[in-house]
Amino acid sequence: MLKVDVSKKLANFELDTQFASDAGITALFGHSGSGKTTLVNAIAGLARPDRGSIEINGDCLFDSARGIDVAVENRRVGYVFQEGRLFPHLTVRGNLDYGYALARPAQRYVERKLVVDLLGLGHVLDRRPANLSGGEKQRVAIGRALLASPRVLLMDEPLAALDNLRKTEILRYVECLHDEIKVPIVYVTHAVEEIVRLADVVVLMAEGKVLATGKPSEVMGRAELRAHTGIFEGGTVIDAKVVAHDLKYDLTTLEFSGGELIVPGVDALPGEAMRLRVRARDVSIALTRPTDISLLNVLCGQVVEAVPGDDSTCNVRVDIGGVQLAARITRLSADRLGLQPGREVYAMIKAISLDR
Amino acid sequence: MPGLTAAEWEIIQLSLRVAFWSVLCSLPLAVAVAMLLARCKFPGKSLFDAVVHLPLVLPPVVIGYFLLLLLGRRGPLGALLDQYFGIVVAFRWTGAAIAAGIMGFPLMVRAIRLSLESIDTGLEAAARTLGARRWRVFLTITLPLAMPGILTGTLLSFARSLGEFGATITFVSNIPGETRTLPLAIYTLTQVPGGDAAALRLSIIAIVLSIIALMLSEWFVQRAQRRAKGRDA
Numbered sequence: 089m090l091k092v093d094v095s096k097k098l099a100n101f102e103l104d105t106q107f108a109s110d111a112g113i114t115a116l117f118g119h120s121g122s123g124k125t126t127l128v129n130a131i132a133g134l135a136r137p138d139r140g141s142i143e144i145n146g147d148c149l150f151d152s153a154r155g156i157d158v159a160v161e162n163r164r165v166g167y168v169f170q171e172g173r174l175f176p177h178l179t180v181r182g183n184l185d186y187g188y189a190l191a192r193p194a195q196r197y198v199e200r201k202l203v204v205d206l207l208g209l210g211h212v213l214d215r216r217p218a219n220l221s222g223g224e225k226q227r228v229a230i231g232r233a234l235l236a237s238p239r240v241l242l243m244d245e246p247l248a249a250l251d252n253l254r255k256t257e258i259l260r261y262v263e264c265l266h267d268e269i270k271v272p273i274v275y276v277t278h279a280v281e282e283i284v285r286l287a288d289v290v291v292l293m294a295e296g297k298v299l300a301t302g303k304p305s306e307v308m309g310r311a312e313l314r315a316h317t318g319i320f321e322g323g324t325v326i327d328a329k330v331v332a333h334d335l336k337y338d339l340t341t342l343e344f345s346g347g348e349l350i351v352p353g354v355d356a357l358p359g360e361a362m363r364l365r366v367r368a369r370d371v372s373i374a375l376t377r378p379t380d381i382s383l384l385n386v387l388c389g390q391v392v393e394a395v396p397g398d399d400s401t402c403n404v405r406v407d408i409g410g411v412q413l414a415a416r417i418t419r420l421s422a423d424r425l426g427l428q429p430g431r432e433v434y435a436m437i438k439a440i441s442l443d444r
Numbered sequence: 445m446p447g448l449t450a451a452e453w454e455i456i457q458l459s460l461r462v463a464f465w466s467v468l469c470s471l472p473l474a475v476a477v478a479m480l481l482a483r484c485k486f487p488g489k490s491l492f493d494a495v496v497h498l499p500l501v502l503p504p505v506v507i508g509y510f511l512l513l514l515l516g517r518r519g520p521l522g523a524l525l526d527q528y529f530g531i532v533v534a535f536r537w538t539g540a541a542i543a544a545g546i547m548g549f550p551l552m553v554r555a556i557r558l559s560l561e562s563i564d565t566g567l568e569a570a571a572r573t574l575g576a577r578r579w580r581v582f583l584t585i586t587l588p589l590a591m592p593g594i595l596t597g598t599l600l601s602f603a604r605s606l607g608e609f610g611a612t613i614t615f616v617s618n619i620p621g622e623t624r625t626l627p628l629a630i631y632t633l634t635q636v637p638g639g640d641a642a643a644l645r646l647s648i649i650a651i652v653l654s655i656i657a658l659m660l661s662e663w664f665v666q667r668a669q670r671r672a673k674g675r676d677a
Contacts, residue, residue, distance in 0.1 A: 161574075
């Protein structure tokens with residue numbers, strides 16, 4: 089359990105943040121400059137809050153009222169920096185062993201061999217950081233932090249400096265690590281894809297304040313937060329479960345609180361949890377159930393709101409069994425259809441992206 | 445050039461001894477001062493910086509004279525050392541080492557400071573999150589990364605020590621076998637009739653010594669740079 093309640097004056101605004109999480113992966117999400125990095129620096133002990141307290145698993149790391157400020161090196165907080173920060177004069181092996189050697193044997197919960205295998209670092213152990221690719225560097229940085237056996241792992245936009253291919257690669261490693269080694273992770277990012285894919289809990293931040301905390305599907309779906317989650321360009325996150333496979337057509341049926349969805353064949357067992365993303369512009373609206381149509385996913389629901397945008401668009405939210413599906417249609421269509429809150433409509437979904 | 449004479453050997457050995465000890469003793473202090481200047485903010489820092497650089501701009505004779513006043517047998521510090529520890533540095537080779545060390549000190553500090561300032565302090569922060577205390581961070585991260593500067597500073601100071609003249613002759617005089625280092629010996633020879641050939645021999649020796657020192661240091665510095673930059677050595 090990580091409990092944070094700190095405030096600190098920064099150049100442009102005041103960081104004033106409270107959140108608590110015992111989730112596996114907690115994502116701190118917000119635009120750049122919203123105070124995310126300062127917050128993780130405070131958790132690590134690299135920045136000193138003006139006031140407040142920080143607690144991990146009941147151990148106090150910082151408490152201004154009681155005058156507690158545990159030194160960085162005694163916090164056992166792992167930190168994966170955006171730019172890796174590998175020690176250039178040491179080999180990969182030397183980097184990995186740096187924190188491992190300093191951890192008390194009784195507190196170690198992971199061995200180098202496991203980390204090296206999980207992160208696929210076996211062939212680079214004798215190289216120096218300057219001779220590694222960006223993805224390899226970041227993997228070494230993750231391994232180095234893990235091998236110090238931290239109580240929580242902070243990752244500050246670890247993918248920001250990587251290209252898309254490398255991003256997916258590292259994301260897979262992070263998931264895999266998290267399954268194998270149950271260390272809680274605080275993951276800082278401003279990329280929605282990373283949140284949707286990784287986060288169990290998302291803490292939405294803006295101007296140093298926490299706007300919302302909750303499951304990604306809730307937080308990303310909330311209408312009043314759209315200005316801050318807007319990089320998502322409008323969309324919905326849905327938690328679903330695999331129900332069945334149709335091998336003949338290579339399709340998979342998924343179930344969520346509002347009904348069933350059919351997606352191209354997924355390599356997963358029935359009962360396995362999936363996370364889906366539906367972009368608002370991939371959703372169309374009809375007043376009657378459309379027939380003779382190629383789209384497989386047509387869901388019935390009630391309009392929650394229809395908010396005209398500044399341009400030609402209109403953002404509509406449709407409640408389908410508790411999930412608020414976002415749809416972006418033209419203002420013209422919204423007026424023609426007479427979309428009012430409470431009206432029963434059919435949402436047609438053109439595309440679904442899957443995250444596990 | 446035929447083999448070296450016993451007298452020449454003595455001069456070379458004395459010079460190397462003086463330079464070696466002056467560098468060895470000033471090095472830890474230079475690292476500490478460089479750390480202070482590179483990493484700390486404190487009132488009077490610019491004055492402190494200026495004082496450290498004084499030997500670079502003052503006439504060496506002035507430094508030697510102050511050393512004589514301070515560390516001479518009747519000087520405040522010299523008297524104390526003599527009385528309580530029985531240590532006398534005036535007119536001894538140890539005094540020559542002190543004079544040489546002080547003259548080379550600013551060069552050493554400058555080189556080390558430059559290389560300390562080029563180190564990304566984020567690396568030190570990273571080491572601390574991995575559980576290293578400050579002194580361990582200093583020994584395992586800061587010092588190795590500053591190694592090119594430390595080596596450069598050491599060489600500059602060593603060369604300066606080998607060539608030190610003004611402060612040495614003022615402070616510890618020109619005593620054969622005790623304080624007559626290479627430059628002093630050359631100077632002495634040029635002052636006596638018929639000493640030209642011997643002075644030339646010593647001058648050539650000085651050139652050879654300097655070139656060897658330069659080449660050695662260049663090799664070390666390049667190696668250290670490769671390591672600090674993280675290429676496979």
